[in-house]
Amino acid sequence: MTTDQLFELYERHLNPSLVALVKFMGFNAPEATAEGCVVRTTEGTEYLDCLGGFGVMCLGHRHPKVVAAVKAQLDRMPLSSRVLFNEQTARLAQLLAEVTPGDLQFSFFCNSGAEAVEGGLKLARLATGRTRIISTENGFHGKTLGALSATGREVFRAPFAPLVPGFSHVPFGDADALAAAMSDDVAAFIVEPVQAEGGVRVPASDYLPRVRELCTRHGALLILDEVQTGLGRTGKLFACEHTGVVPDLLLLAKALGGGVMPIGAVVGTPAVWKSLEPNPLLHSSTFGGNPLACAAGIAAIETTLAEGLCERAATMGELLVTKLRAVQAEFPQAISDVRGQGLLIGVEFTHEDLAGLTIAGLAQRHVLAAYTLNQPTVIRIEPPLIITEAQADQAVAALRGAVAQTMELVGDIEE
Protein backbone atom coordinates (compact mmCIF):
# COMPACT_ATOMS: atom_id res chain seq x y z
CA MET A 1 0.00 0.00 0.00
CA THR A 2 1.38 3.45 -0.86
CA THR A 3 1.48 6.22 1.74
CA ASP A 4 -1.21 8.14 -0.14
CA GLN A 5 -3.50 5.09 -0.18
CA LEU A 6 -2.98 4.71 3.56
CA PHE A 7 -3.87 8.37 4.20
CA GLU A 8 -6.97 7.90 2.08
CA LEU A 9 -8.10 4.91 4.15
CA TYR A 10 -7.63 6.96 7.33
CA GLU A 11 -9.59 9.81 5.75
CA ARG A 12 -12.39 7.57 4.50
CA HIS A 13 -12.68 5.11 7.39
CA LEU A 14 -11.02 6.45 10.54
CA ASN A 15 -10.70 10.13 11.39
CA PRO A 16 -10.41 12.62 8.52
CA SER A 17 -9.56 15.68 10.60
CA LEU A 18 -6.92 13.77 12.58
CA VAL A 19 -5.12 13.04 9.32
CA ALA A 20 -4.86 16.76 8.64
CA LEU A 21 -3.59 17.46 12.17
CA VAL A 22 -0.95 14.71 12.14
CA LYS A 23 0.24 15.77 8.67
CA PHE A 24 0.44 19.37 9.89
CA MET A 25 2.67 18.22 12.75
CA GLY A 26 4.99 16.77 10.11
CA PHE A 27 4.38 13.10 10.75
CA ASN A 28 3.50 12.06 7.23
CA ALA A 29 5.05 8.62 6.96
CA PRO A 30 3.60 5.24 7.99
CA GLU A 31 5.31 3.37 10.83
CA ALA A 32 6.45 -0.18 10.18
CA THR A 33 8.75 -1.55 12.90
CA ALA A 34 10.13 -0.41 16.24
CA GLU A 35 12.79 -1.39 18.72
CA GLY A 36 13.99 0.27 21.92
CA CYS A 37 13.81 4.04 21.43
CA VAL A 38 13.59 3.89 17.65
CA VAL A 39 10.55 3.73 15.34
CA ARG A 40 11.12 2.92 11.67
CA THR A 41 8.88 3.94 8.78
CA THR A 42 8.01 1.78 5.79
CA GLU A 43 10.73 3.63 3.88
CA GLY A 44 13.31 2.84 6.55
CA THR A 45 13.54 6.32 8.09
CA GLU A 46 14.39 6.08 11.79
CA TYR A 47 12.68 8.31 14.37
CA LEU A 48 13.92 8.75 17.93
CA ASP A 49 10.84 8.22 20.09
CA CYS A 50 10.55 11.05 22.63
CA LEU A 51 6.81 10.56 23.00
CA GLY A 52 6.80 6.91 24.04
CA GLY A 53 3.22 6.27 22.94
CA PHE A 54 1.94 8.93 25.40
CA GLY A 55 3.79 7.23 28.26
CA VAL A 56 3.30 3.57 27.32
CA MET A 57 6.90 2.83 26.34
CA CYS A 58 8.80 2.95 29.64
CA LEU A 59 10.67 -0.18 28.54
CA GLY A 60 10.97 0.97 24.94
CA HIS A 61 9.46 -0.83 21.99
CA ARG A 62 9.46 -4.63 21.98
CA HIS A 63 11.56 -5.17 25.09
CA PRO A 64 12.87 -8.73 24.57
CA LYS A 65 11.86 -9.92 28.06
CA VAL A 66 8.26 -8.74 27.64
CA VAL A 67 8.05 -10.09 24.09
CA ALA A 68 9.36 -13.49 25.29
CA ALA A 69 6.86 -13.64 28.17
CA VAL A 70 3.97 -12.75 25.87
CA LYS A 71 5.06 -15.23 23.18
CA ALA A 72 5.32 -18.03 25.75
CA GLN A 73 1.83 -17.24 27.02
CA LEU A 74 0.51 -17.00 23.45
CA ASP A 75 1.57 -20.59 22.91
CA ARG A 76 -0.12 -21.74 26.12
CA MET A 77 -3.39 -19.79 26.38
CA PRO A 78 -3.81 -16.17 25.27
CA LEU A 79 -7.28 -15.46 26.62
CA SER A 80 -9.03 -16.81 29.66
CA SER A 81 -11.98 -19.21 29.78
CA ARG A 82 -13.36 -16.63 32.27
CA VAL A 83 -14.60 -19.30 34.67
CA LEU A 84 -11.42 -21.19 35.57
CA PHE A 85 -8.68 -19.64 37.69
CA ASN A 86 -5.58 -18.34 35.91
CA GLU A 87 -2.04 -18.26 37.31
CA GLN A 88 -0.82 -15.22 35.34
CA THR A 89 -3.69 -13.07 36.61
CA ALA A 90 -3.08 -14.14 40.21
CA ARG A 91 0.69 -13.64 39.96
CA LEU A 92 0.33 -10.10 38.60
CA ALA A 93 -2.10 -9.20 41.39
CA GLN A 94 0.34 -10.63 43.95
CA LEU A 95 3.26 -8.73 42.42
CA LEU A 96 1.29 -5.47 42.44
CA ALA A 97 0.44 -6.00 46.12
CA GLU A 98 4.16 -6.48 46.80
CA VAL A 99 5.46 -3.47 44.88
CA THR A 100 2.74 -0.90 45.61
CA PRO A 101 3.06 1.06 48.87
CA GLY A 102 1.16 0.64 52.15
CA ASP A 103 -1.75 -1.76 52.41
CA LEU A 104 -2.73 -1.74 48.73
CA GLN A 105 -3.47 -5.41 48.25
CA PHE A 106 -6.25 -6.17 45.74
CA SER A 107 -6.38 -5.59 41.97
CA PHE A 108 -9.12 -5.30 39.40
CA PHE A 109 -7.76 -5.64 35.87
CA CYS A 110 -9.10 -3.87 32.80
CA ASN A 111 -7.75 -2.81 29.42
CA SER A 112 -7.06 0.93 29.44
CA GLY A 113 -6.49 3.99 31.57
CA ALA A 114 -10.03 5.30 31.24
CA GLU A 115 -11.39 1.92 32.31
CA ALA A 116 -9.15 1.99 35.38
CA VAL A 117 -10.59 5.43 36.19
CA GLU A 118 -14.16 4.16 35.74
CA GLY A 119 -13.42 1.26 38.09
CA GLY A 120 -11.89 3.58 40.66
CA LEU A 121 -14.84 5.97 40.59
CA LYS A 122 -17.37 3.14 40.92
CA LEU A 123 -15.47 1.57 43.81
CA ALA A 124 -15.30 4.93 45.59
CA ARG A 125 -19.09 5.30 45.34
CA LEU A 126 -19.62 1.73 46.51
CA ALA A 127 -17.19 1.87 49.43
CA THR A 128 -18.39 5.23 50.79
CA GLY A 129 -22.06 5.21 49.81
CA ARG A 130 -21.47 8.79 48.58
CA THR A 131 -21.61 10.21 45.07
CA ARG A 132 -19.63 13.49 45.07
CA ILE A 133 -16.25 13.34 43.33
CA ILE A 134 -13.70 16.14 43.33
CA SER A 135 -10.99 16.28 40.67
CA THR A 136 -8.62 18.95 39.37
CA GLU A 137 -8.73 21.65 36.72
CA ASN A 138 -6.60 20.61 33.76
CA GLY A 139 -6.33 17.06 35.07
CA PHE A 140 -6.62 14.29 32.50
CA HIS A 141 -8.30 10.99 33.32
CA GLY A 142 -9.54 9.75 29.95
CA LYS A 143 -12.52 10.27 27.71
CA THR A 144 -15.17 7.69 28.59
CA LEU A 145 -18.19 9.33 30.20
CA GLY A 146 -17.19 8.85 33.86
CA ALA A 147 -13.50 9.53 33.27
CA LEU A 148 -14.39 12.61 31.18
CA SER A 149 -16.47 13.88 34.08
CA ALA A 150 -13.25 13.88 36.12
CA THR A 151 -11.09 15.28 33.29
CA GLY A 152 -10.68 19.02 33.73
CA ARG A 153 -10.69 20.54 30.25
CA GLU A 154 -13.84 22.10 28.82
CA VAL A 155 -12.92 21.60 25.17
CA PHE A 156 -13.24 17.82 25.65
CA ARG A 157 -16.18 18.00 28.08
CA ALA A 158 -18.60 20.58 26.68
CA PRO A 159 -19.67 18.71 23.50
CA PHE A 160 -20.83 15.77 25.63
CA ALA A 161 -22.72 17.57 28.40
CA PRO A 162 -24.48 16.69 30.58
CA LEU A 163 -21.78 14.49 32.07
CA VAL A 164 -22.05 12.31 35.19
CA PRO A 165 -23.54 14.42 38.03
CA GLY A 166 -21.69 15.10 41.28
CA PHE A 167 -18.29 16.13 39.89
CA SER A 168 -16.50 19.37 40.72
CA HIS A 169 -12.97 20.60 39.94
CA VAL A 170 -10.45 22.47 42.08
CA PRO A 171 -7.13 24.03 41.03
CA PHE A 172 -4.31 21.48 40.97
CA GLY A 173 -1.56 21.80 43.57
CA ASP A 174 -3.72 23.93 45.85
CA ALA A 175 -4.55 22.03 49.06
CA ASP A 176 -6.40 25.08 50.45
CA ALA A 177 -8.78 25.00 47.48
CA LEU A 178 -9.42 21.31 48.14
CA ALA A 179 -10.00 22.04 51.84
CA ALA A 180 -12.61 24.63 50.88
CA ALA A 181 -14.39 22.22 48.51
CA MET A 182 -14.17 19.16 50.75
CA SER A 183 -17.08 18.01 52.93
CA ASP A 184 -18.35 14.82 54.53
CA ASP A 185 -20.43 13.88 51.46
CA VAL A 186 -17.42 13.49 49.14
CA ALA A 187 -16.78 9.95 47.91
CA ALA A 188 -13.31 10.63 46.52
CA PHE A 189 -10.72 13.09 45.37
CA ILE A 190 -9.07 11.86 42.17
CA VAL A 191 -5.74 13.40 41.19
CA GLU A 192 -2.55 12.70 39.26
CA PRO A 193 0.64 12.94 41.39
CA VAL A 194 2.08 14.94 38.48
CA GLN A 195 -0.37 16.43 35.99
CA ALA A 196 0.93 14.92 32.77
CA GLU A 197 -1.48 16.02 30.04
CA GLY A 198 -2.08 19.22 32.01
CA GLY A 199 1.38 20.39 30.94
CA VAL A 200 3.68 18.33 33.21
CA ARG A 201 2.86 20.10 36.47
CA VAL A 202 4.76 18.87 39.53
CA PRO A 203 3.06 20.03 42.75
CA ALA A 204 4.90 21.23 45.87
CA SER A 205 6.12 18.35 48.03
CA ASP A 206 3.58 19.05 50.80
CA TYR A 207 0.57 18.93 48.42
CA LEU A 208 -0.17 15.19 48.38
CA PRO A 209 0.44 14.74 52.14
CA ARG A 210 -2.05 17.57 52.81
CA VAL A 211 -4.49 16.06 50.32
CA ARG A 212 -4.17 12.67 52.04
CA GLU A 213 -4.89 14.25 55.40
CA LEU A 214 -7.96 16.10 54.09
CA CYS A 215 -9.41 12.96 52.50
CA THR A 216 -8.88 10.92 55.66
CA ARG A 217 -10.42 13.64 57.83
CA HIS A 218 -13.59 13.75 55.70
CA GLY A 219 -13.89 9.99 55.09
CA ALA A 220 -13.30 10.50 51.35
CA LEU A 221 -11.12 8.11 49.38
CA LEU A 222 -7.92 9.32 47.75
CA ILE A 223 -7.65 7.98 44.19
CA LEU A 224 -4.21 8.50 42.67
CA ASP A 225 -4.29 8.27 38.90
CA GLU A 226 -0.84 6.89 38.06
CA VAL A 227 -1.87 5.79 34.58
CA GLN A 228 0.90 7.95 33.14
CA THR A 229 3.28 8.39 36.11
CA GLY A 230 3.36 4.72 37.12
CA LEU A 231 6.02 2.08 36.43
CA GLY A 232 9.16 4.15 36.89
CA ARG A 233 8.38 7.15 34.69
CA THR A 234 9.03 9.77 37.40
CA GLY A 235 12.11 8.13 38.95
CA LYS A 236 10.22 5.91 41.43
CA LEU A 237 8.11 2.88 40.58
CA PHE A 238 5.06 4.95 41.58
CA ALA A 239 5.14 8.74 41.76
CA CYS A 240 3.36 8.71 45.16
CA GLU A 241 6.56 7.22 46.61
CA HIS A 242 8.24 10.63 46.26
CA THR A 243 6.09 11.88 49.13
CA GLY A 244 5.26 8.63 50.95
CA VAL A 245 1.53 9.14 50.41
CA VAL A 246 -0.52 5.93 50.17
CA PRO A 247 -3.83 6.25 48.29
CA ASP A 248 -6.94 4.15 48.87
CA LEU A 249 -7.02 3.38 45.16
CA LEU A 250 -4.08 3.46 42.74
CA LEU A 251 -4.84 3.46 39.01
CA LEU A 252 -2.42 2.04 36.45
CA ALA A 253 -2.40 1.36 32.70
CA LYS A 254 -0.08 2.47 29.85
CA ALA A 255 3.39 1.16 30.85
CA LEU A 256 1.92 -1.71 32.88
CA GLY A 257 1.69 -3.71 29.64
CA GLY A 258 5.43 -3.34 29.05
CA GLY A 259 4.88 -1.57 25.74
CA VAL A 260 3.53 -4.81 24.27
CA MET A 261 0.00 -5.37 25.60
CA PRO A 262 -2.85 -3.08 26.67
CA ILE A 263 -3.77 -3.50 30.34
CA GLY A 264 -5.12 -1.34 33.15
CA ALA A 265 -5.44 -1.95 36.88
CA VAL A 266 -7.29 -0.57 39.87
CA VAL A 267 -5.27 -1.45 42.97
CA GLY A 268 -7.03 -0.97 46.31
CA THR A 269 -6.98 -1.56 50.03
CA PRO A 270 -8.83 -4.38 51.86
CA ALA A 271 -11.15 -1.76 53.35
CA VAL A 272 -12.28 -0.63 49.88
CA TRP A 273 -12.48 -4.16 48.50
CA LYS A 274 -14.82 -5.21 51.34
CA SER A 275 -17.59 -3.35 49.53
CA LEU A 276 -17.37 -5.85 46.65
CA GLU A 277 -17.94 -8.86 48.92
CA PRO A 278 -21.75 -9.00 48.71
CA ASN A 279 -21.60 -9.46 44.93
CA PRO A 280 -18.37 -10.50 43.17
CA LEU A 281 -19.84 -9.58 39.77
CA LEU A 282 -20.71 -5.97 40.55
CA HIS A 283 -17.86 -4.78 38.33
CA SER A 284 -16.35 -6.92 35.59
CA SER A 285 -14.64 -6.93 32.19
CA THR A 286 -14.54 -9.70 29.59
CA PHE A 287 -10.95 -9.05 28.56
CA GLY A 288 -9.74 -7.62 31.88
CA GLY A 289 -6.98 -9.71 33.49
CA ASN A 290 -6.45 -11.86 30.41
CA PRO A 291 -3.34 -14.03 30.73
CA LEU A 292 -1.55 -12.48 27.74
CA ALA A 293 -1.78 -8.98 29.20
CA CYS A 294 -0.94 -10.21 32.71
CA ALA A 295 2.16 -12.06 31.44
CA ALA A 296 3.24 -8.73 29.92
CA GLY A 297 2.49 -6.93 33.21
CA ILE A 298 4.57 -9.34 35.28
CA ALA A 299 7.50 -9.07 32.84
CA ALA A 300 7.15 -5.27 32.77
CA ILE A 301 7.40 -4.87 36.55
CA GLU A 302 10.18 -7.45 36.93
CA THR A 303 12.21 -5.92 34.11
CA THR A 304 11.76 -2.36 35.38
CA LEU A 305 13.10 -3.42 38.79
CA ALA A 306 15.83 -5.78 37.52
CA GLU A 307 17.24 -3.19 35.11
CA GLY A 308 17.16 -0.35 37.65
CA LEU A 309 14.99 1.75 35.35
CA CYS A 310 13.48 3.91 38.10
CA GLU A 311 16.94 5.13 39.05
CA ARG A 312 17.79 5.49 35.37
CA ALA A 313 14.69 7.64 34.80
CA ALA A 314 15.78 9.90 37.66
CA THR A 315 19.37 10.30 36.38
CA MET A 316 18.51 10.68 32.72
CA GLY A 317 15.67 13.04 33.62
CA GLU A 318 18.03 15.37 35.49
CA LEU A 319 20.51 15.27 32.64
CA LEU A 320 17.85 16.05 30.03
CA VAL A 321 16.33 18.88 32.08
CA THR A 322 19.78 20.47 32.51
CA LYS A 323 20.46 20.28 28.78
CA LEU A 324 16.99 21.50 27.85
CA ARG A 325 17.37 24.46 30.24
CA ALA A 326 20.49 25.44 28.30
CA VAL A 327 18.34 25.56 25.15
CA GLN A 328 15.79 27.65 27.09
CA ALA A 329 18.56 30.07 28.11
CA GLU A 330 19.45 30.45 24.44
CA PHE A 331 15.85 31.07 23.34
CA PRO A 332 14.07 32.74 26.28
CA GLN A 333 11.64 34.43 23.88
CA ALA A 334 10.42 30.97 22.77
CA ILE A 335 10.77 28.70 25.81
CA SER A 336 9.39 29.95 29.12
CA ASP A 337 10.01 26.88 31.29
CA VAL A 338 11.50 23.39 31.41
CA ARG A 339 10.24 21.19 34.24
CA GLY A 340 9.50 17.61 35.14
CA GLN A 341 10.04 14.64 37.35
CA GLY A 342 12.21 11.78 36.09
CA LEU A 343 11.59 11.26 32.39
CA LEU A 344 8.25 13.04 32.37
CA ILE A 345 9.47 16.40 31.13
CA GLY A 346 7.59 19.42 29.80
CA VAL A 347 9.06 22.19 27.67
CA GLU A 348 6.72 25.18 27.87
CA PHE A 349 6.59 27.65 24.98
CA THR A 350 5.54 31.27 25.16
CA HIS A 351 2.91 30.62 22.50
CA GLU A 352 1.02 27.55 21.29
CA ASP A 353 2.02 28.17 17.65
CA LEU A 354 5.71 28.12 18.58
CA ALA A 355 5.21 24.71 20.18
CA GLY A 356 3.36 23.47 17.07
CA LEU A 357 6.06 24.67 14.69
CA THR A 358 8.76 23.18 16.91
CA ILE A 359 7.03 19.77 16.86
CA ALA A 360 7.06 19.93 13.05
CA GLY A 361 10.75 20.90 13.20
CA LEU A 362 11.43 17.92 15.46
CA ALA A 363 9.65 15.66 12.96
CA GLN A 364 11.93 17.00 10.18
CA ARG A 365 14.87 16.06 12.42
CA HIS A 366 13.39 12.59 12.94
CA VAL A 367 12.34 12.99 16.56
CA LEU A 368 8.82 12.01 17.64
CA ALA A 369 7.23 14.45 20.09
CA ALA A 370 3.81 15.93 20.84
CA TYR A 371 2.19 18.54 23.02
CA THR A 372 0.32 17.69 26.21
CA LEU A 373 -3.41 17.15 25.57
CA ASN A 374 -4.69 19.75 28.03
CA GLN A 375 -1.92 22.29 27.52
CA PRO A 376 -0.88 22.86 23.88
CA THR A 377 1.92 25.30 24.84
CA VAL A 378 3.85 22.41 26.38
CA ILE A 379 5.84 19.82 24.41
CA ARG A 380 6.34 16.67 26.46
CA ILE A 381 9.65 14.85 26.37
CA GLU A 382 8.66 11.37 27.48
CA PRO A 383 11.14 8.87 26.00
CA PRO A 384 11.61 5.24 27.03
CA LEU A 385 13.49 4.97 30.33
CA ILE A 386 16.21 3.04 28.50
CA ILE A 387 17.20 6.11 26.47
CA THR A 388 20.99 6.43 26.17
CA GLU A 389 23.01 9.58 26.74
CA ALA A 390 23.80 9.74 23.02
CA GLN A 391 20.08 9.57 22.21
CA ALA A 392 19.33 12.24 24.82
CA ASP A 393 21.94 14.48 23.15
CA GLN A 394 20.34 13.75 19.77
CA ALA A 395 16.94 14.81 21.14
CA VAL A 396 18.31 18.04 22.65
CA ALA A 397 20.21 18.92 19.46
CA ALA A 398 17.04 18.32 17.43
CA LEU A 399 15.01 20.52 19.76
CA ARG A 400 17.61 23.26 19.60
CA GLY A 401 17.60 23.13 15.79
CA ALA A 402 13.80 23.06 15.65
CA VAL A 403 13.43 26.06 17.98
CA ALA A 404 16.07 28.03 16.03
CA GLN A 405 14.23 27.27 12.78
CA THR A 406 10.88 28.22 14.36
CA MET A 407 12.23 31.56 15.59
CA GLU A 408 13.77 32.34 12.18
CA LEU A 409 10.45 31.57 10.53
CA VAL A 410 8.54 33.73 13.01
CA GLY A 411 11.10 36.51 12.57
CA ASP A 412 10.65 36.37 8.78
CA ILE A 413 6.86 36.54 9.14
CA GLU A 414 7.07 39.49 11.57
CA GLU A 415 9.40 41.38 9.20
Ligand code: PLP
Ligand atom coordinates in the same frame (compact mmCIF):
# COMPACT_ATOMS: atom_id res chain seq x y z
N1 PLP B 1 -5.27 8.93 33.25
C1 PLP B 1 -4.15 9.58 32.90
C2 PLP B 1 -3.34 10.26 33.95
C3 PLP B 1 -3.76 9.64 31.56
O1 PLP B 1 -2.65 10.31 31.22
C4 PLP B 1 -4.57 8.99 30.59
C5 PLP B 1 -4.19 9.04 29.16
O2 PLP B 1 -3.38 9.80 28.72
C6 PLP B 1 -5.71 8.32 31.01
C7 PLP B 1 -6.04 8.31 32.34
C8 PLP B 1 -6.58 7.63 30.01
O3 PLP B 1 -5.94 6.48 29.54
P1 PLP B 1 -6.46 5.77 28.19
O4 PLP B 1 -6.13 6.67 27.07
O5 PLP B 1 -5.69 4.46 28.18
O6 PLP B 1 -7.91 5.54 28.36
